[in-house]
Amino acid sequence: MTVIRQDDFITSVSDALQYISHYHPPDFIRALGEAYRREKSPAARDAMAQILVNSRMCAEGRRPICQDTGLVVVFLKIGMDVRWESSMSVADMVDEGVRRAYRNADNPLRASMVSDPAGARRNTGDNSPAIVHMEVVPGDHVEVTVAAKGGGSENKAVFTTLNPSDDIVDWVLKTVPAMGAGWCPPGMLGIGIGGSAEKAMLLAKEALMEPIDIHDLKERGPRSRIEELRIAIHDRVNALGIGAQGLGGLTTVLDVKIRDFPSHAASLPVAMIPNCAATRHIHFTLDGQGPAVLPPVDLDLWPDVHLDPPETARRIDLDRLTREQVVEWRAGERLLLNGTLLTGRDTAHKRISDLLNRGESLPEGLDFSGKLIYYVGPVDPVRGEAVGPAGPTTATRMDRFTELMLSRTGLLGMIGKAERGTEAIAAIQAHKAVSLVAVGGAAYLVSKAITSARVVAFAELGMEAVYEFQVKDMPVTVAVDSIGQSVHRSGPDFWRLG
């Protein structure tokens, strides 16, 4: 009988969450490095370079890879010969580990979980509770997998029940383009086939915890129907040309992992969940000998990469920005932003929209005229930082507010990640505005361009408050220009194969 002590388990979960906040899994670094070497699309190559530079900076600086430090998902396989020495339930111990990790004073992580999700959506303050999946299995130890899953990629999870005669590859090829780029490719696809609706979703999530090995599989050749499907989906999704950040390119997925389970003769349940550029998970075993020991990742693992030189981008003075300048920018063009930016994301937009629709004014000091808004919810700063990791959140979620923001506040444009929908593009074109993208998954690198930050409105919203940032050479790409051209349409069209 193995005894697992409460504090060993809590410490292990907490240490694992801190570890994955700043270390990509080694297989992910290797696979992204290979994709970077193969990439021909300049925009996708630069995005991958930013993600890799960011990844190494986070490993060295022990700061989060992404400002979205994720919802915590834990898989436990608990041996039947294990006894817990604890006054808490297993799920409560996991939550305590989450609290300790997210409130770590040396590397505080962003709390993203909200309670009353259909109502008040109050931040729980410590990122608890975690999503915990437990299985009781033969044996005398506990297998633990800890993952932090970004909201942008989790939002793209899809489920369908196909007819048994339907083609799964066809469904994936129809579904992936509809997911847009809000899941921050390049990443992975986890696919669950069979079981029931909830089983297929769980299989898809579990599949994402497996190591990247598609190139080994291709070399040795498939030995099962599932392996054939993995290869077919990997090749054909990459041939869609979506590319890193949806900018168009050769690699959208680094691997496709599939798990299956028997299903009812009448059904073919299929679930698909993407994992993003901030893929974060770790696996360890507890055998009663104390907390997990997590070895640092060797810094030699990161490949040499080259960011696009500053002279290839247009430098912009945000404090003297005019509509006449904005209309000159073209989709795909790279800019370096300097000066004052305002921030705001989902809840701030809702508040602004409610105020304006009631005929009320914006809070004192909040003036968007002649400004750009950056969709971001940063991590709290430490050790003299102006701000913690502060990468972009998905712009598409703000589409419904775009017409109002452009027509009523004097705003000239927005900065986020991923594509804009038809409604937002029409508003951008009508108001001769612009939508820019920064690289999702390069949050620590982006934060180095922010020289000061102060809250100007809605302080009670925490990371969702409106900040004023001063930025120096913040790299962005024009995603939608003032004539309605979108790089998320033209890029994949150009790089699509066949």
Ligand code: SF4
């Ligand atoms: S890389 Fe993108 S999807 Fe992943 S956590 Fe960061 S912002 Fe979210």
